[in-house]
Amino acid sequence: MTAKLVVEGLSHHYPDEYTGVDVHALDNISLEVNEGELVSVVGPSGCGKSTLLNILAGLLPYRVGSATVDGVQIEGPGPDRGVVFQEHAILPWRTVNRNIGHGLEIRRLPREHIAKRVQEFVNLVGLTGFEDKYPHELSGGMKQRCAVARTLCADPVIMLMDEPFAAVDAQTRITLQEELNRIAMATKKTILFITHSVDEAAFLADRCFVFSARPGRLKEIVEINIPRADRIWSEMNANAEFIGAREKILKLVREEVSVATEE
Amino acid sequence: MSDAIAKESSAEGAFASLSVAIQTRIGRQRLRKIILGSIPFVVIFVLWQMNTAFEWLPAVFIPPLGDVFGAAITLQEDCVGIGGALTMDNSCLLTNHIFSSIGRVILAAVIGLPLGIAFGILAGMNRTVSRYLEPVGVFANSISGIAWIPLAIVWFGVGWMTTLFIMLNTIFWLMFFNSMLGVRSVAKVYEQSVLTMGGSRMDVIRQVYFPGAMPSIITGMRISLGFGWRALIAAEMIGGDSGLGFMIFVSAEEFKIEEVFLGVIIISLIYMATDRYLLAPLEKWTVERWGLIWKPT
Amino acid sequence: MQQRNDAPSLGWRINKLLQLDAMNLVILVIAVYIIWSVISALIDNPARYLPSPIAVAVSSVDMLYKGLLPSYFGDTLVRLIFGSTIGLLLGIPFGLLLGINRTVADMFHPIMNFFQSVSGIAIFPIIVVWWGNSDKTIFAVILYTAFFPIAFNVLSGVREIPIRYISAARTLGASRYQIIKDVLFPGAMPHIATGSRLSIGFAWRAVIAGEMLAGRQGLGWMIFTGQDADNTAEVILGMVMIGVTWIILDHYLLRPMEADTIERWGLVQR
Numbered sequence: 001m002t003a004k005l006v007v008e009g010l011s012h013h014y015p016d017e018y019t020g021v022d023v024h025a026l027d028n029i030s031l032e033v034n035e036g037e038l039v040s041v042v043g044p045s046g047c048g049k050s051t052l053l054n055i056l057a058g059l060l061p062y063r064v065g066s067a068t069v070d071g072v073q074i075e076g077p078g079p080d081r082g083v084v085f086q087e088h089a090i091l092p093w094r095t096v097n098r099n100i101g102h103g104l105e106i107r108r109l110p111r112e113h114i115a116k117r118v119q120e121f122v123n124l125v126g127l128t129g130f131e132d133k134y135p136h137e138l139s140g141g142m143k144q145r146c147a148v149a150r151t152l153c154a155d156p157v158i159m160l161m162d163e164p165f166a167a168v169d170a171q172t173r174i175t176l177q178e179e180l181n182r183i184a185m186a187t188k189k190t191i192l193f194i195t196h197s198v199d200e201a202a203f204l205a206d207r208c209f210v211f212s213a214r215p216g217r218l219k220e221i222v223e224i225n226i227p228r229a230d231r232i233w234s235e236m237n238a239n240a241e242f243i244g245a246r247e248k249i250l251k252l253v254r255e256e257v258s259v260a261t262e263e
Numbered sequence: 264m265s266d267a268i269a270k271e272s273s274a275e276g277a278f279a280s281l282s283v284a285i286q287t288r289i290g291r292q293r294l295r296k297i298i299l300g301s302i303p304f305v306v307i308f309v310l311w312q313m314n315t316a317f318e319w320l321p322a323v324f325i326p327p328l329g330d331v332f333g334a335a336i337t338l339q340e341d342c343v344g345i346g347g348a349l350t351m352d353n354s355c356l357l358t359n360h361i362f363s364s365i366g367r368v369i370l371a372a373v374i375g376l377p378l379g380i381a382f383g384i385l386a387g388m389n390r391t392v393s394r395y396l397e398p399v400g401v402f403a404n405s406i407s408g409i410a411w412i413p414l415a416i417v418w419f420g421v422g423w424m425t426t427l428f429i430m431l432n433t434i435f436w437l438m439f440f441n442s443m444l445g446v447r448s449v450a451k452v453y454e455q456s457v458l459t460m461g462g463s464r465m466d467v468i469r470q471v472y473f474p475g476a477m478p479s480i481i482t483g484m485r486i487s488l489g490f491g492w493r494a495l496i497a498a499e500m501i502g503g504d505s506g507l508g509f510m511i512f513v514s515a516e517e518f519k520i521e522e523v524f525l526g527v528i529i530i531s532l533i534y535m536a537t538d539r540y541l542l543a544p545l546e547k548w549t550v551e552r553w554g555l556i557w558k559p560t
Numbered sequence: 561m562q563q564r565n566d567a568p569s570l571g572w573r574i575n576k577l578l579q580l581d582a583m584n585l586v587i588l589v590i591a592v593y594i595i596w597s598v599i600s601a602l603i604d605n606p607a608r609y610l611p612s613p614i615a616v617a618v619s620s621v622d623m624l625y626k627g628l629l630p631s632y633f634g635d636t637l638v639r640l641i642f643g644s645t646i647g648l649l650l651g652i653p654f655g656l657l658l659g660i661n662r663t664v665a666d667m668f669h670p671i672m673n674f675f676q677s678v679s680g681i682a683i684f685p686i687i688v689v690w691w692g693n694s695d696k697t698i699f700a701v702i703l704y705t706a707f708f709p710i711a712f713n714v715l716s717g718v719r720e721i722p723i724r725y726i727s728a729a730r731t732l733g734a735s736r737y738q739i740i741k742d743v744l745f746p747g748a749m750p751h752i753a754t755g756s757r758l759s760i761g762f763a764w765r766a767v768i769a770g771e772m773l774a775g776r777q778g779l780g781w782m783i784f785t786g787q788d789a790d791n792t793a794e795v796i797l798g799m800v801m802i803g804v805t806w807i808i809l810d811h812y813l814l815r816p817m818e819a820d821t822i823e824r825w826g827l828v829q830r
Contacts, residue, residue, distance in 0.1 A: 500681070500685070
């Protein structure tokens, strides 16, 4: 199992946007994500999850520590790290097809090649029939599927997801989680996703990184040994491994939440 | 030794907390925008000074900044004091021009705004009337204020009446148009409800159309004063005998470029000050308040 | 007893006719003609103060015959198109480039706002000192007048594009040029459309004023010299031409294009 993403000793400070007071967002984070793994990052509000994701995406520069993908230092955004944003970021003035193909278009690949790949991913995420629709004609869940398809189609080394299902309703959310599981099985992509929801983290992740309250430290890593094919919501409530892992993560997060609220 | 360290760190601490205090008070984002936004101005200022020092472009093209301010003083030096300035004594050249222009603005606003609003509301209330008057308004607006200048000179000769007429004309038609559109955007049902409650025509105007058209009217005021000011300056240049427009035109003919620069700066400052500190807040205060309470159909 | 009519009455027919949209314009034109002629006939020195519509029409025929009217019209239009096209071609990329980086955009916003509010007409005397009463001067004024509104509008439009669209393009590996092409330009389209219309409008006013002040041939010059030569009919003719030209330009070309663009691009920006 090769490590695709290696983070060592990453710390981050920034001055607050409105008051100028220094905020210690991340403290000495060290973690690894292996090839083909789906890992989640959970923690109370303000624990630095989004900061971490932005740093890994290359959208936020860092000074202390190191973060490498396939051995190469992260120095800015790039197609090796695909990002699915919390609020859909598919371009409103492009159809589903053109959005999904955008990454390949940027790399100036030949049109027939792009068309073929795009169709593969349209089918993979279940948007068949909607290829020529514009985002404003899609539901929230469909927009996020399109966003996931876009990221995957560009074939990144690792896919980073920032609370991707936070903005959809509960029913859609469950469906999308099962979809993501299916996609992870099919593509064997290395995925790191941030979430607030302990349920979601336990359901999807092979390993779950639990962060502490601010300043964000890696509190504990919880392993969840359930084969991908067995991760179906209707069967999870009978799965002892799942229940155990969920309880454990919940307890850890609760501890941190009370620490945070006591400040 | 710990005393010295304590002192140093307390000075640091004091600076840090002052900095935080300022940032909290003004808001870090606003402060950042203010500082960033002033950089181009500072750069221009520096370039200007350097241009004068190194003589990249001859002084007749870009006058030294000092000369521009000097021109203000020169123009006013014979002035017999504040009393003279206020009574527009002939010796106070600069203030005379400024007051002339501003006086025309005020006069044109006082006459033009109410007239335009009144006619606009009336036109808007009566569907038939607006069908006929709207094309007139569209056409009148299309003949921009500036194109009226030669005709105004024919009628009134070169002088203050022409300049006043041009600004009045510009303001009137813009206010007319905006008020008319504002009234038209008020649903008929509001008028009907007041009438069926026993209200008179006047009541309808006061209680339905005037408040209802208010956002358009206020926005119209801001636009018409902006365009009116520009038209006034043009009118003073072409057909006036006093005022800021006249002053910069004549100074240009005499190649007194520092006076031209001075005039242009004053013209922009007056416009920006009025728009930013009078009209924009007025619009924000009324239109936003009204917008929260009511939106046109 | 109720009247039974099989055929619509004359009164009803006239009423229906009156309600046709074009009808009110026809009536308006007739009414204006009548009122105008009456006032013209009543005042003291109509040739000087308000020539009758007929006098103006005669004058226009005369000028058409001499080929002057089309020539002036053409001159003015050429200046407008030339100056505003270059202004737009410079202003749009300028606004887009400034918008790539939020910090740069914030930096330039106030000064662009400042220059946008210093009208081209106020700038005119400065340019005249530099380059005299020439076509070059008028062109410079038109360029200035057209550049700032569009640049400012585009800059404002780009600033309003949600950052996540730009971030998304960056994470896909887009180059700076690709970000402008794929995100900034489409995203700012509504502002580009509105800003273009405003720029051309300002440029139109600047052309007329510039011709008057710099004494170069064109519609603005025509009405200015008409007044000087006491040829008021020519003045009114020129004013009418200016009004009609702008109406056609604005209502039948610019506004529809703007509305069309906003509908296409603005709607999809939800």
